[in-house]
Amino acid sequence: MRYLCNVCGSRLITRFPKVIDPATGEAFAVKKCVECGLGHTLPQPEDPGRYYGTVYYGNRHGITSAFCTRRRLRFVAAFATPSAGGRLLDIGCGDGTFLIAAKEAGWEVMGIEVHPEPR
Numbered sequence: 001m002r003y004l005c006n007v008c009g010s011r012l013i014t015r016f017p018k019v020i021d022p023a024t025g026e027a028f029a030v031k032k033c034v035e036c037g038l039g040h041t042l043p044q045p046e047d048p049g050r051y052y053g054t055v056y057y058g059n060r061h062g063i064t065s066a067f068c069t070r071r072r073l074r075f076v077a078a079f080a081t082p083s084a085g086g087r088l089l090d091i092g093c094g095d096g097t098f099l100i101a102a103k104e105a106g107w108e109v110m111g112i113e114v115h116p117e118p119r
Contacts, residue, residue, distance in 0.1 A: 003031060003042060010035035012042075023051055052115065069101045082106030 003012045012031035019028050031040045045051065076088065086108050093099055093111030103109045 003040065005033035005036060005038055006040065007038050008033060008036045012040055015039065021051055049114065065097060069098055072098050073101055073105055076102070082108075 004010065005012060011034050013034055014029060015032040016030040019030055020026070021028065029042045031042055032038070033040070082105065086106070088099075088102050088107040088109050090099055090102075090109065090111040093113050096111055096113075099109045099111045
């Protein structure tokens with residue numbers, strides 16, 4: 001079956017053929033768009049909420065949380081800088097830790113979270 005990108009409609013290639021979800025033990029593939037680079041989880045779950053339990057949200061050791069935030073900022077900086085447009089949307093922003101760091105780095109930020117209340 002040929003899959004197309006949800007954003008630009010281009011062809012997807014396999015990035016990781018088998019990834020195991022730690023919460024459910026289910027296997028998924030991760031595919032990547034050849035044009036825009038967006039990653040896609042396949043098959044796409046009908047109810048993603050079941051993959052985001054209490055283990056997923058928060059409870060990271062301070063050092064781990066800081067490392068992950070810095071890594072995400074470096075990833076974003078590889079493609080854009082705040083002066084290149086300045087807006088950053090974090091879909092699935094969790095507790096907002098990354099948004100706070102991005103704002104401190106000069107971004108105008110906005111986030112959306114399916115479960116905004118602490119779990």
